[in-house]
Amino acid sequence: MTDLEVFATELRRFVAEREWAQFHDPKNLAMLLASEVGELVAEYRWVTGVAADEHSRAAAPRARITDEIGDVGIALVLLCERTGIDLLQAMSDKLERNRARYPVDRARGRADRPED
Amino acid sequence: MTDLEVFATELRRFVAEREWAQFHDPKNLAMLLASEVGELVAEYRWVTGVAADEHSRAAAPRARITDEIGDVGIALVLLCERTGIDLLQAMSDKLERNRARYPVDRARGRADRPED
Amino acid sequence: MTDLEVFATELRRFVAEREWAQFHDPKNLAMLLASEVGELVAEYRWVTGVAADEHSRAAAPRARITDEIGDVGIALVLLCERTGIDLLQAMSDKLERNRARYPVDRARGRADRPED
Amino acid sequence: MTDLEVFATELRRFVAEREWAQFHDPKNLAMLLASEVGELVAEYRWVTGVAADEHSRAAAPRARITDEIGDVGIALVLLCERTGIDLLQAMSDKLERNRARYPVDRARGRADRPED
Numbered sequence: 058m059t060d061l062e063v064f065a066t067e068l069r070r071f072v073a074e075r076e077w078a079q080f081h082d083p084k085n086l087a088m089l090l091a092s093e094v095g096e097l098v099a100e101y102r103w104v105t106g107v108a109a110d111e112h113s114r115a116a117a118p119r120a121r122i123t124d125e126i127g128d129v130g131i132a133l134v135l136l137c138e139r140t141g142i143d144l145l146q147a148m149s150d151k152l153e154r155n156r157a158r159y160p161v162d163r164a165r166g167r168a169d170r171p172e173d
Numbered sequence: 174m175t176d177l178e179v180f181a182t183e184l185r186r187f188v189a190e191r192e193w194a195q196f197h198d199p200k201n202l203a204m205l206l207a208s209e210v211g212e213l214v215a216e217y218r219w220v221t222g223v224a225a226d227e228h229s230r231a232a233a234p235r236a237r238i239t240d241e242i243g244d245v246g247i248a249l250v251l252l253c254e255r256t257g258i259d260l261l262q263a264m265s266d267k268l269e270r271n272r273a274r275y276p277v278d279r280a281r282g283r284a285d286r287p288e289d
Numbered sequence: 290m291t292d293l294e295v296f297a298t299e300l301r302r303f304v305a306e307r308e309w310a311q312f313h314d315p316k317n318l319a320m321l322l323a324s325e326v327g328e329l330v331a332e333y334r335w336v337t338g339v340a341a342d343e344h345s346r347a348a349a350p351r352a353r354i355t356d357e358i359g360d361v362g363i364a365l366v367l368l369c370e371r372t373g374i375d376l377l378q379a380m381s382d383k384l385e386r387n388r389a390r391y392p393v394d395r396a397r398g399r400a401d402r403p404e405d
Numbered sequence: 406m407t408d409l410e411v412f413a414t415e416l417r418r419f420v421a422e423r424e425w426a427q428f429h430d431p432k433n434l435a436m437l438l439a440s441e442v443g444e445l446v447a448e449y450r451w452v453t454g455v456a457a458d459e460h461s462r463a464a465a466p467r468a469r470i471t472d473e474i475g476d477v478g479i480a481l482v483l484l485c486e487r488t489g490i491d492l493l494q495a496m497s498d499k500l501e502r503n504r505a506r507y508p509v510d511r512a513r514g515r516a517d518r519p520e521d
Contacts, residue, residue: 059175059176059177060175060176060177060261061175061176061177061261064261064264064265064268067265067268068264068268071268071271071272074277074281075275075277075280075281075282076281076282077280077282077284079282080284080335082222082223082225082226083217083225083226083228083229083238084217084220084221084222084225084436085222085225085334085335087210087213087214087216087217087436088214088330088331088333088334088432088435088436088439089334090210090213090214090245091210091211091214091326091327091330091436091439092327092328092330092331092334093327094203094206094207094210094323094327095207095323095324095325095326095327095328095330095331096324096327097203097206098203098204098206098207098320098323098324098327099320099324099327100203101199101200101203101320102317102320102321102324103312103317103516103517104200105200105454105455106198106200106201106453106454107198107453109198109199109200109201110198110199110255110256112199113199113255113256113258114256114257119256119258122199122256122258123258123263123266124263124266124267124270126249126252126253126258126260126263127263127264127265127266127267127268128267129206129249130249130260130263130264130267131264131267131268131271133242133245133246133249134264136242137242139226139229140226140229140230140235140238141230142229142235142238142239142242144242144246145176145177145180147239147240147242147243147246148180148184148243148246148247148250149180149183149243150239150240150243151240151243151244151246151247152180152183152184152187152243152247154240155187155247156187159191161190161191164191164193165190165191165192166191166192166193166195168193168196168451169451196451200320201450201451203320204316204319204320204323204446204447204449204450205450207320207323207442207443207446208443208444208446208447208450209443210439210443211439211440211441211442211443211444211446211447212440212443214436214439214440214443215436215440215443217436218433218436218437218440219400219401219428219433221338221339222337222338223337284335285335291407291408291409292407292408292409292493293407293408293409293493296493296496296497296500299497299500300496300500303500303503303504306509306513307507307509307512307513307514308513308514309512309514309516311514312516314454314455314457314458315449315457315458315460315461315470316449316452316453316454316457317454317457319442319445319446319448319449320446322442322445322446322477323442323443323446326435326438326439326442327439329435329438330435330436330438330439332435333431333432333435336432337432338430338432338433339430341430341431341432341433342430342431342487342488344431345431345487345488345490346488346489351488351490354431354488354490355490355495355498356495356498356499356502358481358484358485358490358492358495359495359496359497359498359499359500360499361438361481362481362492362495362496362499363496363499363500363503365474365477365478365481366496368474369474371458371461372458372461372462372467372470373462374461374467374470374471374474376474376478377408377409377412379471379472379474379475379478380412380416380475380478380479380482381412381415381475382471382472382475383472383475383476383478383479384412384415384416384419384475384479386472387419387479388419391423393422393423396423396425397422397423397424398423398424398425398427400425400428
């Protein structure tokens with residue numbers, strides 16, 4: 058088992074002990090994910106892009122950002138568990154498609170690519 | 174290296190080859206994450222909760238959902254790479270805090286918990 | 290002036306008195322909007338679709354939902370003010386395009402329309 | 406009737422003609438709102454805060470941003486219609502609370518306010 062699978066197993070147990078699977082249909086989990094990402098976005102809304110790296114290193118915001126990233130990751134793993142979608146595989150497959158979609162010679166240094 | 178670290182290394186190379194790190198400050202990546210989650214949410218907005226599991230298994234929506242999960246995962250790993258936050262650790266730490274916050278005997282079968 | 294314009298004027302004064310326009314570039318306001326919508330989504334994540342109307346009427350959730358809708362509306366009006374985009378016109382123009390895009394005879398009773 | 410009420414009436418007719426009210430419970434509409442905001446956020450994710458005003462004025466992005474603002478506004482008005490929440494009132498009430506929460510002398514020029 059990978060580390061991610063070990064974590065997913067722990068998470069499944071956490072949910073089972075609380076009998077929360079009944080609330081965790083994929084629609085609800087997509088909403089959980091959206092609400093957690095909203096909290097993460099809130100951490101950066103008043104910070105300039107230039108200051109965003111430093112903001113991510115300062116103790117207090119870093120603790121909050123790490124906490125929100127934990128929430129977002131948990132919501133994403135819950136959704137993958139529920140739907141039986143392999144997160145690592147999904148990311149790898151998408152990265153492969155992105156390689157074809159954004160060839161190095163055309164995409165280099167350009168932010169004006171259509172959609173990510 | 175864990176599978177997640179192997180993937181993160183590949184992703185870093187993908188970004189470096191395209192010289193995209195200049196666009197990937199944490200603020201922009203939080204926005205990338207929010208926009209990708211918006212696309213995932215769109216997959217479920219007209220599906221009832223009852224039908225959401227089946228919708229996630231049907232071929233065409235499953236392909237799109239897997240694709241969106243890939244995008245969301247990539248955005249999240251990019252943010253973790255940029256900020257130096259360990260995703261697995263952040264999730265494990267948060268799960269630990271959630272264990273304390275939602276004791277089994279009080280949280281069992283209840284969706285009316287305050288915040289996740 | 291329409292009621293919306295009267296409100297926008299009040300909102301402009303509120304922002305000016307606090308010297309917050311410096312933080313309110315359109316990028317930051319888009320993030321504000323995303324974070325406020327995340328809070329609104331959180332209100333409905335554990336409620337079934339069937340129970341969502343009733344949930345919206347019950348006193349305590351209704352107060353929170355009204356509050357979040359206020360936040361979302363304010364963020365949207367701030368963005369329109371900053372960019373000089375007329376919200377009512379933008380909505381009317383989009384509704385017009387949606388009329389052409391979803392002709393009654395083809396769209397009636399169908400949720401499987403492509404994108405809204 | 407205010408302009409906003411006139412628009413809401415048109416929107417209600419648009420939905421009724423297509424028999425879409427069956428899909429428009431408040432949970433689904435909150436998801437519609439989140440997905441539309443995700444598209445708006447996408448418009449600004451690679452633009453710096455400094456360049457975001459100019460980006461909002463350039464013809465092509467302005468047309469897309471206006472379109473997305475139309476979508477977000479429509480989703481918000483649909484939710485208000487469905488729940489019977491008065492958007493203008495909700496915004497005014499929230500602005501009033503924000504006046505108390507962020508007194509001018511303490512909030513002036515400060516972005517580090519807790520939550521908006």
